[in-house]
Amino acid sequence: MSDTPRPTKLIVALDTQDTAQARQWATGLAGHVDMIKLGLEFAYAAGFDAVSDVAGTQPLFLDLKLHDIPNTVASAVRSLSRLRPRLLTLHASGGRAMMQAARAACDEAFPADARPQLLAVTVLTSLDDAGLAETGVQGGARDQVLRLGALAMDSGMDGLVCSAHELAPLRQELGRAPVLVTPGIRPAGSDQGDQKRIMTPAQARDAGADWIVVGRPITRAADPAAAAAAIAAELAG
Template identity: 60%
Template sequence: MTRLIVAIDTPDMDRAAELARATDGHVDAIKLGLEFCYARGFDAVAELARDRQLFLDLKLHDIPNTVAGGLRSLAPLAPALVTIHAAGGRAMIGRAREALEQSCVGRERPRLIAVTVLTSLDGHALHEIGVEGTPEEQVLRLGALALDAGADGLVCSPAELPALRRTFGAEPVLVVPGIRPEGADHGDQARVMTPRAAADAGADWIVVGRPITGSADPGDAARRIRAELTA
């Protein structure tokens, strides 16, 4: 069954706590990323994640030793999922996996999820940064590298889900942002899909932000998306 993550992208602790409480029981995890972590620090992350599943979306991308050290420091937060950039390369991904395994002996290890191509990037944007080929080709290229190097799964847009499942099968954990319920504004997402379509295409987790957090009733918005996933 596809699980639902609410993206809590705010620097405000009170607002983040309000959104987490409002969606309790309607989502499977909360996502905290750069905006919240930089503004409030990791004590606040630990407080907000208490008794909740945490998707820690920091997209680490640095030399292997630095990323490994960062993950060892983050391991006490016990996230269910944590992200790195697949573009960091084989050595970085391998050291990241090793650091998590060494830091989590005797308890469940966070799943290491590699970001392939950001959902805000289309073919033209990739060309501008020197990447030839389509977004799907780049996702498959980076996905193969990341999984072979030790990542447990991938972040991808819903558009690449069918190709990823055909290529890599059922084992990789696929985490999918760029989810918009029917009629919702696309915002800065270039490649989007509805919750039901993403589930049918093979998403393990979908990440939904503004359609929930920007709603007058975030709990009800999350409930309706969960209902769509289970319909």
């Protein structure tokens, strides 16, 4: 694979339980973002028919963070094939067998030209070193991300979801092969919210992100399309 960095692209997180609101955002941001993200909040509240309806023809990041025994995760991946997401998440902490089962189910259930990239979530951006220690993980977020990232790529994943602060170490350890998707991105001056390990769009781009995920700084802006355009311009700068 070429060592040339891929251009960093923008995903908008449509975090709402309201189908009409999600549809309004998706419609208003079409052409201003590269992909939309729908996750647990929306899928649980509105259902998967609404996920399909809101996504329409736009590329979909389906952020469900699957985590269960291998057979159950494999069955879930097969069940999601009708939605045709471009990106689909599962937890790397589910282990090698679970990730390999998801890989096999994805390759079996999706047409070859419509297979999503499977992304393993390493450490949630709401967790810092102290939060990880409370769960029994020693050594800090960086070490845990590198451990899980290497395991995920060895288990057939296409990429990883990680904090912007782990982008550079992952690139150093794993090279350009993983698709790296980075939530917790906050434009300069915006509210940090519940994220602990954050960066600006340009900082994440320079650290090696392929995709950045931005939610409230876009969707809660007075002009969401203008906010998205400003972030896209920062990424292109």
